[in-house]
Amino acid sequence: MTEAAHYQKLKEIVAIYLPEDVSVDAITQESHFINELNINSANLVDIVLDVEDAFDITLENEDMDQMETVQDALGIIDIKLAKES
């Protein structure tokens, strides 16, 4: 899967958890999940669990702590995929 495909897949997951007042178009690589996309910490956990299923990877508490933006998440996905392949 290419970087662009990872991004597309992540965007589809994030879109499910966006609050009503944030549009899907607001998602960019630089978006901060909590401060910009208004996703609460409880929904961020659901995003992480969906990411684990979608990419067949396992995330740790440290990964979760570092996952502030969409770009951070893509970076963590890449590292995990590289380790597990």
Next chain:
Amino acid sequence: MNYSHIIAQLPYSEPFLFVDALQEVSKEGIKGSYTFSKDLDFYRGHFKENPVTPGVLLTECCAQIGLVCLGIHLMATSDLSNLQIGFSSSEMEFLLPVYPGEKVRVRSEKIYFRFNKLKCKVQLYNEVGELVCKGVLSGMFKITEDGA
């Protein structure tokens, strides 16, 4: 087994404690009970001349037993003085009324507890074993380091 140490760590007190006893606690789930005393003040207003336990309080009872008591057990640490909890979602269905004086039993089954979020399937039964309400609840558990 006596689970009073879990109840003692709950961050609630009268008039907002809705747990009397716990009967079973494990990593996968919990069972507990509570009696809605006839004297509880809200019955004067819900409803006027027709006291029925509000659904929000049945949900609260499910959350205190099914999420918070189970979460305290799962946190598996002795120092919970800086525990912060937040109710993050609830999806409940109500099937039967609960009248003043009824004892209810709550059963909760863990769906997952990861990244400080506990999500559970809960069911509340009345004294004769009929299902009163059921649903899925989740909450966040966090120990703050500075106690702030």
